[in-house]
Amino acid sequence: MKHLLSLESMSRDDMESIFRSAAAFKRARTTHARPLAGRTWALLFSKSSTRTRVSFEVGIRELGGQVIFLNASEIQLGRGEPIKDTARVLGRMLHGVVIRTFAQRDVAEFAEFSGIPTINALTDDEHPCQILTDIFTYQEKRGPIQGKVVTFVGDGACNVAQSWIFAAAKLGFELRIAAPKEFQPSSEVLIRASAHGTGSRRPVIICTDDIDAAVSGADLIYTDVWVSMGKEAEAAERLQKLRGFQINQALLKPAKPDALVMHCLPAYRGKEIDEATFEAHAPTIFDQAENRLHVQKAILSWAVD
Ligand code: CP
Ligand code: NVA
Numbered sequence: 001m002k003h004l005l006s007l008e009s010m011s012r013d014d015m016e017s018i019f020r021s022a023a024a025f026k027r028a029r030t031t032h033a034r035p036l037a038g039r040t041w042a043l044l045f046s047k048s049s050t051r052t053r054v055s056f057e058v059g060i061r062e063l064g065g066q067v068i069f070l071n072a073s074e075i076q077l078g079r080g081e082p083i084k085d086t087a088r089v090l091g092r093m094l095h096g097v098v099i100r101t102f103a104q105r106d107v108a109e110f111a112e113f114s115g116i117p118t119i120n121a122l123t124d125d126e127h128p129c130q131i132l133t134d135i136f137t138y139q140e141k142r143g144p145i146q147g148k149v150v151t152f153v154g155d156g157a158c159n160v161a162q163s164w165i166f167a168a169a170k171l172g173f174e175l176r177i178a179a180p181k182e183f184q185p186s187s188e189v190l191i192r193a194s195a196h197g198t199g200s201r202r203p204v205i206i207c208t209d210d211i212d213a214a215v216s217g218a219d220l221i222y223t224d225v226w227v228s229m230g231k232e233a234e235a236a237e238r239l240q241k242l243r244g245f246q247i248n249q250a251l252l253k254p255a256k257p258d259a260l261v262m263h264c265l266p267a268y269r270g271k272e273i274d275e276a277t278f279e280a281h282a283p284t285i286f287d288q289a290e291n292r293l294h295v296q297k298a299i300l301s302w303a304v305d
Helices: 012-027 051-062 083-090 104-114 128-142 159-171 187-194 211-215 232-241 275-280 282-304
Strands: 040-045 066-071 096-100 118-120 149-153 174-178 205-208 220-223 260-263
Touching (some): 128 282
Parallel strands (some): 040 096, 174 205, 220 260
């Protein structure tokens, strides 16, 4: 039984096989195999979504499966039915589940009790499908990410940054996190990541509040929203404290001349990125969004293989 619960728990070999399969799914959008034929998957979401929901719904259908969307607040889970009971019921009816929720342990518990493939579509800790897609997109445009420098600017303690940390540890590229001290990743996460050196190499993960140094010579500059879902009560404080950590034209000057800029979306112009920079890099950013479909089809077919 295969689950995608986190990048922390995914092997480098599995990541690389998903990248190869995603390229094949992208090349043959309508003519590929239908490994989900005769199967019904559900999306069980407790948080908003545009890209993840649509790309999984379309992807499941294109792989031959049926899909149902379950808003967590509209099923008994929202009225307090335990995850492990919900999982045991859904596991007897469905063939797989894609979950977007708050606590990472809820996804793990669902996987344990449902007995069906379970895919993390974002928790407070990780967003593995997003970062697999981002790396696929980088490699599509610039070749292998190994040995490159990726700079994440903004809320370095968020789910997206945390999945970047485990990806860097597994795949062997340098990751710099540029964030104010209180928005840097926890030392506990960095210690966990350092256990995943590639061969004799120790992961190179640098956390700093020197944003210019972090961008210098970078191959990819990346950002995410300053106020993640679930953090709305801290919005005013976050906007004030993260104000100096915006991706804009001036910031990009010391990066490599052909550096890519990526954003997982949704984007808030004037906050984590300015309008001119966003629009200058929109072709890359919307390729990233489209690639969610191809990479997630690869993840689904990996999960049922
Ligand atoms: N990037 C991303 O996961 O977008 P959604 O929240 O719209 O799914
Ligand atoms: N860090 C963001 C990602 C949105 C796709 C959030 O959790 O809201």
